[in-house]
Amino acid sequence: MDEKTSVGVIGLGIMGRRMLEALSSHDKFYASHIWDPSAVSVAKATPLAPEAKVCDNPAAVIEGAKAIYLACPPDPRRLYAMIAADCGKPLFLEKPLGINMAASRSMVHHLEKTRVPAAVNFVQATGEPLAAIKAALQSGEMGDLVGIDIEVSYAQWPRLWQKDAAWLKLRSEGGMTREVISHFMFFAERLLGTTHLNWTSPIFPDETLCETNLSARLFNPDGLPLNVFANVGGAQPDKQRVFVKGTKKSFKVEQFSELWVSEGDRFSQVVFPSDNARIDGLHVQLDHFDKCIRGEPHLLATIQEALSVQEKIEGMLAG
The missing domain is CATH 3.30.360.10 (Dihydrodipicolinate Reductase; domain 2)
Incomplete structure (x- = not known):
């Protein structure tokens, strides 16, 4: 059996916590590092991933995990995405891609240059x-x-x-x-x-x-x-x-x-x-994120598609 891929989660609001729940029951990934500036959000998230390390800053999440999921608000997400890409970490981004078109175009160009696997969570x-x-x-x-x-x-x-x-x-x-x-x-x-x-x-x-x-x-x-x-x-x-x-x-x-x-x-x-449609849907997204990381054909939204939507x-x- 292949070893599971560790995922760092930055942003522990409702979407981050839903992803933690999906990661905890997926056969290819697990949450290894988490961070949010809100102590309240961290407290709500830790029971969903009790084995994950609660980090002091987003840089520690990026350094510690093999892949990164970004569920923080759009503005800081761009910076974290480019830092993770420079570290060669595959990226799964929440939508919308961003709020500033020039900044998002710059980010997409940056990610394309690094050739890091990247996709956006349009479920x-x-x-x-x-x-x-x-x-x-x-x-x-x-x-x-x-x-x-x-x-x-x-x-x-x-x-x-x-x-x-x-x-x-x-x-x-x-x-x-x-x-x-x-x-x-x-x-x-x-x-x-x-x-x-x-x-x-x-x-x-x-x-x-x-x-x-x-x-x-x-x-x-x-x-x-x-x-x-x-x-x-x-x-x-x-x-x-x-x-x-x-x-x-x-x-x-x-x-x-x-x-x-x-x-x-x-x-x-x-x-x-199904009664568990939300988590089932995230599980399928993660199945395709695994394909994305491996360089195989997948159905996830590309960063170019997400830029067009933005x-x-x-x-x-x-x-």
């Missing part, structure tokens, strides 16, 4: 809904693709389970467009190819807080539309869905991993996530 990259839709499109089962709609709606932002990540409510780094719509932008560009922004209309409550409403339209090189609708507020359940529309069949993705299909009538569910996300927020 739908390895999910069953995307694979099923791609297969239906390639086989002709869904007919011609005519467009994609992204719809996101929340009663509040950040959501209750994100309350510890106060930065998510700020315009500088947070917001639902970066945190959620970026996932669906990646999903859409895997089907449509690279898109370009045609128009956008974000609404911000003030100069410091993140967006509460956003509408945008993008097109791919063939002129197929990608429509984005997002809002926060009101007594309602959270809604996250993507409609992929074809001339014979259309698909709806709900809550990241449910898949529904329609031939013109009501949607019927065809993919039912360009559209920051363009939408710029208005």
Whole structure:
């Protein structure tokens, strides 16, 4: 049996802790070193990886582990990624790739120069809904693709389970467009190819807080539309869905991993996530990260794909 690869985790908020849980039950990786500037986050994380060394700084994590997972906010993530790449450590990055386009382009160029294996955690990259839709499109089962709609709606932002990540409510780094719509932008560009922004209309409550409403339209090189609708507020359940529309069949993705299909009538569910879907999805991502490290073909989002997504996300927020 191959020896497990040690992973250093920088950033122990909700995403970092979810990854620790996934690493603790994976057959190819384990968490060996962890760090976060918040003592509260460290205290919440240590029971999930009791054997991991709690480091005094991110440099110690990078030095001690064979691969690095970065779940810290976007701005410091860039610096840690370049330091890890210079040390030859494979990288698994949280999304969004960044918030400043010039800085992210510089980081991508730096990572490409080092040739270190690197991928971004858009979890739908390895999910069953995307694979099923791609297969239906390639086989002709869904007919011609005519467009994609992204719809996101929340009663509040950040959501209750994100309350510890106060930065998510700020315009500088947070917001639902970066945190959620970026996932669906990646999903859409895997089907449509690279898109370009045609128009956008974000609404911000003030100069410091993140967006509460956003509408945008993008097109791919063939002129197929990608429509984005997002809002926060009101007594309602959270809604996250993507409609992929074809001339014979259309698909709806709900809550990241449910898949529904329609031939013109009501949607019927065809993919039912397991009770442990979130960790199962991270396990598959880690399977493909192992392939990435080994130089084998994989389905994870590349840093170039993540940069393309960031360009559209920051363009939408710029208005």
